Amino acid sequence: MPTVELTKDNFAETLKDNDFVLIDFWADWCGPCRQFAPVFETSSEKHTDIVHAKVDTEAQRELAFEFKIQSIPTLMIVRERTVIYNEPGALPAEALESLVTQARELDMDEVRQKIDEQGAESQDAQE
Incomplete structure (x- = not known):
């Protein structure tokens, strides 16, 4: 599958309509x-x-600001509308492949449960 250019106009819809997105x-x-x-292009051809x-951070400054992108390239992985990875730096092919494999293996129910628990702990600490 060829890479998709994300803009502020199609960003939310792309994440809503797809369960696994590398950005x-x-x-x-x-x-x-x-x-x-x-x-990145080779990965898109392999993992269709x-x-x-x-996201071109120059053309889409609002998106870069919204996601607090301070260094580029930054790779973000979103599964089921949940950001599971967000790190700056260019990765070699082997590292990207390993990251994709790890992201595939995640139990998203478990991830959401941990996020909920962290949110509850943070809320308790604020009270």
């Missing part, structure tokens, strides 16, 4: 972004069941 936050002037681009999306 590459990038910019044209960024050397590491250009190095990571073919790795996963939406591979790109």
Whole structure:
């Protein structure tokens, strides 16, 4: 599946309509972004069941701001509308492949339960 260009207009819909999305936050002037681009593209060709999306941080400043992107490239993985990974840095192909495998293996019910527990603990600490 070819990569999808995300904008503020299609971002929410893309995440709503797809259970597994890899997002590459990038910019044209960024050397590491250009190095990571073919790795990301190869992953999109290999994992056709996963939406591979790109956000041009120069053209989509609102999205970059909303997700607090401070370094690029930043890779974000969203499963079932839950961000499970969000880290800056260009990954080599083997590392990206390992990350995809780990993301596939996650039990999302367990992830949501942990998030709920952390939210409850944080709320208790504030009271």
